[in-house]
Amino acid sequence: MRRSATAYPHWFYLPAAAVYAVLFILPTLASFYFSLTRWTLFDLEFIGPQNFVQFFAEPALVQGLTNTLIYAVVTSGLKVVLGLGFAVLLTSNIIGRAYLRSVVFFPVLVSTIGVGITFTVLMHPSKGLINDALATLGIRGPAWLTDPAYALLSVALVDVWKGVGLATLIYIAGIVSIPGEYFEAARVDGAGRFAILRNILVPLSMPATATVVILSLIGGLRSFDLIWAMTRGGPGFTSDVIASVIYKQYQAGFYGLSTAGNVVLFVLVTAIVLPLTWLLRRREVEL
Template sequence: MHSEATARPKTAAPRAVARHVERSYPLWFYIPGGLVYVVLFIVPTLLSFYFAFTRWTLFDSTFVGFDNFIQFFAEPGLIGSLKNTLVYGVVTSASKVVLGMLLAVLLSGPIIARGYLRSVTFFPVLVSAVGVGLTFQVLLDPFNGVVNQVWTAITGADGPGWLTNPDLALLSVAAIDVWKGVGLATLIYIAGIAAIPNEYFEAARVDGAGAWQQFRSIILPLSFPATSTVILLSLIGGLRSFDLIWSTTQGGPGFSSDVIASVIYKQYQAGFYGLSTAGNVILFLVVTAIVYPLSRWLNSKETSL
């Protein structure tokens, strides 16, 4: 009896502490953030869904049902832009995962000027996408660009039209996107690697594991939360990308680097606001249909580790 009496307070105390932690923030504490979320996200989203079914201007709107969606799907370049959007999203996200992981492993090791190299790797993330696009438009100029001048000096042949060749334009912009965004992926991976307890590496070294074995058996599986974060952020950014593509190629040459976002912007330019709003709704649904199940799958893999 005495042992039971003394045991109850020990089990009750953690529960009381847990309840105290759960209730440490009152309900009103969440109201400001909730209002900002409703005003800046929920309301514009609902309004965009409504205006997608109208022909609207700044002063009036006319309900037209599904006409905007039918017309948008009849766009001649839509299938090509959808394909380009998927290719761009997959290429950029996969490249950022691989390069981000490799750079993070390198910059987490005992190398000279590690802090400086981390800063250099992250610096492109801070630069405006439009600024990056205009800069690379000059660097990749097929006649006077520095890249092709170096290419000619090394190979003796004329360099390719990185942004003017229909077969290279989309992948060239994707490479620029990777250069600009890999710093964020690297930072996320560095944080993920730093969170791995050092005891794992010490035990691996005692067992005679080399660098490759430590990477494969410790870093790769235990940094999976960072991997899932990089995949989701990079894929969402790639599927929604517009500013970098528009500032470098404007969807050209022809329609070879057009993505859904650039098609939508062209409709805005032409004054078809309801049609472009319908395109935004379609893009929202496409991104959600891809990212949501992927997120659920990655979370299930993460919890099973």
């Protein structure tokens, strides 16, 4: 009797499936349960959805949710625009192209905490190099990280500076995979650079755009380390995001409430990323 051609390889899925179940599925299910409890390391009390009611009733927690959405949209949008712009520049015939690519990608390799500490110093309102440079031009720089109107946006711009290199790399890979015949045909038809960008580069780079948008959104929604290193959610709660709020709740000993915040973050990321992935994949153009 002949053995099935696909039966043997399926056994190779078991180790990976077991690891995935232990490290992801079981902790996720456990977090859903603990979000319905008031718990400590030594005590556990089931309270139902009370943690979620409290989460959405506290203004600081709701503001953290709003800031998370703003932060994710701003960072992902800028990474798409700047990443595509840099990729177009760095795939053209310019002097020092390889060097410029390494310069753009270098911030991705630097420690996030190191970047946060460095820009905290650079953005100091009276002693920072950025405001000193603006002062030489006759411009009075703002209090980047201590003014509630600028704090969240300032951290978002630093996040873009650090992450745009990865977006650029993804776009470069997408652009160089486009067959050269498309560009040659467009030039023969008399198309200019803007027409080529609009009608060839942007549509045929949709797989790269989808990847950049999804990765940037996930990173923005889950961002914590850079914000904590630069502002710790301040001043007040003006730059708090869900992850920093969750961390503060853990520090204060509200473990059930912070676990509910984790569940809210998980649901938020899933609710945004899955439909967006489906929508972006539908817009991709077949080569």
